[in-house]
Amino acid sequence: MPPLQLKDYYKTLGVQPSAAMPDIKKAYRALAVKFHPDKNPDNVWSEAQFKEINEAYSVLGDTVKRAKYDDDRWLAGMGSKTSYNDAVTPVWLKNVCVELNNSLAKMDTYRMSQRTLQAYILLILEDAHLGILIQEDNVKINNVIIDELLKATAKLELKYLDAVLKPLMIIAGNNEDAKHQILAYAESRHRDEQRSRMFPYVVLLVTLALCVFMYIYGKM
Numbered sequence: 001m002p003p004l005q006l007k008d009y010y011k012t013l014g015v016q017p018s019a020a021m022p023d024i025k026k027a028y029r030a031l032a033v034k035f036h037p038d039k040n041p042d043n044v045w046s047e048a049q050f051k052e053i054n055e056a057y058s059v060l061g062d063t064v065k066r067a068k069y070d071d072d073r074w075l076a077g078m079g080s081k082t083s084y085n086d087a088v089t090p091v092w093l094k095n096v097c098v099e100l101n102n103s104l105a106k107m108d109t110y111r112m113s114q115r116t117l118q119a120y121i122l123l124i125l126e127d128a129h130l131g132i133l134i135q136e137d138n139v140k141i142n143n144v145i146i147d148e149l150l151k152a153t154a155k156l157e158l159k160y161l162d163a164v165l166k167p168l169m170i171i172a173g174n175n176e177d178a179k180h181q182i183l184a185y186a187e188s189r190h191r192d193e194q195r196s197r198m199f200p201y202v203v204l205l206v207t208l209a210l211c212v213f214m215y216i217y218g219k220m
Helices: 009-013 021-035 044-060 063-075 090-104 114-124 127-136 139-153 162-172 176-219
Strands: none
Touching: 009 021, 009 044, 021 044, 044 063, 063 090, 063 114, 090 114, 090 127, 090 139, 114 139, 114 162, 127 139, 127 162, 139 162, 139 176, 162 176
16 A cells, blocks of 8 residues: 555665565665664664664565565556565455555555556456456456456546456456446546546636626626
8 A cells, every 4th residue: 555655665775676585684684783773872864764774674574565565666656566476366366456446545646657557457457367267257256356446447547448448348258237337437437538528618618608798797
């Protein structure tokens, strides 16, 4: 769940995102010794550095927290997508979709990279994952995935939407209700886009009408 501006913990510890855990521990220990308050009494800057180092290590030194941070870091456009070791299953994919929306709910959508979000959603919907979902054919889980990813696309501009809807239709398969849901959502988004494009013209026409009315009324 990335904050407004995600900190680069790798930069804090001076290691690469691909660094192995022993290298992260080694870097942390060296920096902790260097900036420890006992070695830098009454040094406000060193104290601040020491806190930043410990914060970074509390995340990168925990494999679960690090994996989550790597995903948030990628979603924030701060680096490439890291690999994962979890077995890909329909349940795993469903959980990824839920977690994506949890993250988006806490992000500043005006600062978010639209292209990066689209790429992340398409990564979830890559062919290998679609194959797993089709093979398992768990309607309940597939419906949750569709629901969650449609919710996530609410943060996407319309020009990035169509590429996401196509694989969602594949997941829907023969589920007519799911297909109808996707198509209805697409139509709704297109109508909203048309309304937003027309809105400035409507405002202009209303403004002109008011000006004409005030002009005529002033002449009476």
